Amino acid sequence: MTALRPLLTLAAAACALAACTGPGTDQASPEAPAAAASVSPSASEPPVDPADPATWRLPLEAYRLSPAEEAKLAKAATVLTQRCVREGGLADWEAPAPLPKLGGKTYTDWRYGIHDAALAERRGYHPDADEQAAYDAALADTMRTQPATVDSCAIKSRAQLGAGEHGKLADTLAGEAWGQAKREPAVVEAFGRWSACMAEQGYHYREPMDANAGWDSSGVSTAERKTAVADIACRVRTQVAKIWFDAEARLQLPAEQRESAALKADRAALDDALRTAEAVLADSD
Template sequence: MRSEGDPETWKLPIEFFLPGKANSLQVSNARDTMIDECMAQEGFEAWQPAPDLPSIDGTSFTDRRYGIHDEELTRKRGYHPDLALQNAYDEAMRIGAVDMSGSDPAALRTCVEKADGTVPDLEASAVAQEIDNRSFIASMKDTAVIKVFGQWSDCMKKSGFNYKTPLDALSDSRFGDAKQVTDLEISTAQTDLKCRNQHKVTQTWFETEAKIQQAEIKKQLPALNAANEENASATSKASAFLRDGQ
């Protein structure tokens, strides 16, 4: 259900043609189990799949797609995700980067190929990815979005912040350290959010991109539907494996 003021709940049209988080997790779990069992058979019982990475890009496809929107988080963390979530992500990255089992890369390749033959990995189709990428870029060239960006920029200048677009503030190199969030970053982000809300920047941006995607989807519908069918098949195979173990 979409909440007017909460971008986390908004859904873009292209999401219907991209693998969902729940299905991706189900397929990933099935593949990890298969590969783990295969590696044990190959003599590498200590091998473990890398842990799933916590998402630091938001809890949904549109959460943080257009930038910040959570007042409480912005007040604490500026442009960065919750610190506990960031730490969990960093730790998962650290663990996943180190294989302590001494496994043979050739054995792993063999086991991955076996998993591919049983439960193919879920992948976003090239067409869906292209629409996703193109629509985001195209939305920023739309007159309605350019207008609210200008209003946002003028609003920021009144508080002493000189940025042309919200993405310029988000990507400011001074705010690159997720562990050391400065007072300047928090002040900038809070003003950013105030100006966004005042001029309905995020809502205008989302609605513009949604219209662009709808037009593109109509042109590419057969290819998008075919890709969805392939992913549905992979999800079904993963469900059967997790249920029956084969």
């Protein structure tokens, strides 16, 4: 009798291929919001808007996968896994779709905290309700009981695509710069202005990321929504996110220069994996 188990490996493999760092938004630092398991591709990169963190670009992003590239690898992993499982005798098996994006849509979108006032009024620090529902449904699908052969096929798919650990050096260096930037004088001063602004409205937090911690994950309270709205108003007044971003971008440059050879090798390996993924997807059409 074929053993059955929850389908965890396929989602984990897709996440590893995309150099994910955890659930939520696209981050490297353990303190910062982290990356979702997989994302939906975008048609093109948006132009840079000084008022929209989602459009900002950090130097080390060049050495990691873009959202569209993450989606391509995840889709190719799904195709390979389904092909392997069916060749193993389960002709009718259907792989679950890659997990949809939840939270920030780009590497920098929620990297320095929330910034969408309309969303904050509805959801506080939580993702959009429809996005959350779609993500939860897709996650439940990946957790359904599956034949044990799916695990081995998912691992083989990951190896065949070959992205492996590549791209994680950029995330590690970026995470270090993210944390170091908080100690830069301009950022410390901006944090102080933001904290004072929040105190004027009755909220007492030392740093901007402190405000989004500790809220109930099962629902959105009135207190959370009000705090989030005040948070964004103070962010706009103090420009704290842009000051933080500028400091991090500056700190990433020496790290990029210091680790240039390794970063370029990682990027080349990611490009090889993407070419393999493109061939897999072309063959599946």
